[in-house]
Amino acid sequence: MRTHGWPYPFEQYPWVEIDSFLGDMAERHPEMQHMSDIVKSVFALDKTEALAACTSMHDLIVVPTPIPKPPYGVVAVRAPGSLREPGSGLIRIEHLSVTGHDYVIDRPVAEAVPLFWRFMIDKFGVYPGRRQGRH
Known part of the structure; x- marks a missing residue:
């Protein structure tokens, strides 16, 4: 049986480790700075x-918490050098859905953090501010 969505159990990494990893990458490769900025926004917005x-x-x-069981939808923020690499100076964010109705947006890296939160709101109901969705 073919299914859409992420078919594997989700292996969560601590946000602090992701922050350190992408922060180090951004120091060595400035084109990765927007990836680090997204992670820092998750901390800043608690x-x-x-x-x-x-x-x-x-x-x-x-993914949202609690972590869903497979198959489930994910939001993928594509980095420079990704197999699904965005164009130069762009960020690509994809929603890989269980229904197969995937959604992809490419925008200038200056829009990375607001675009990320747009996906968190639209796909997972997680709001960056006081407004409450699922969390």
């Missing part, structure tokens, strides 16, 4: 308990 994440190569893969 959403580390509402979202779980891991990295795949340098991509950031995010």
Whole structure:
């Protein structure tokens, strides 16, 4: 039986480790700075308990908490050098859904943090501010 969505159990990494990893990458490769900025926004907005994440190569893969059982949808923030690499100066964020109705947006890296939170709200109901969705 073929299914859509992420078919594997989600292996959550601590946000602090992701922050350190992507922060180090951004120091060595400035084109990765927006990836580090997204992670820092999760800390700044106190959403580390509402979202779980891991990295795949340098991509950031995010799910809501509690972590769903497979298959489930994920939001993937594609990094420079990804197999699904965005164009130069762009960020690519994808929602890989269980229904197969995937959604992809490429925008300038200056829009990375607001675009990430747009996906968190639209796909997972996790709001960056006071407004309450699921978390």
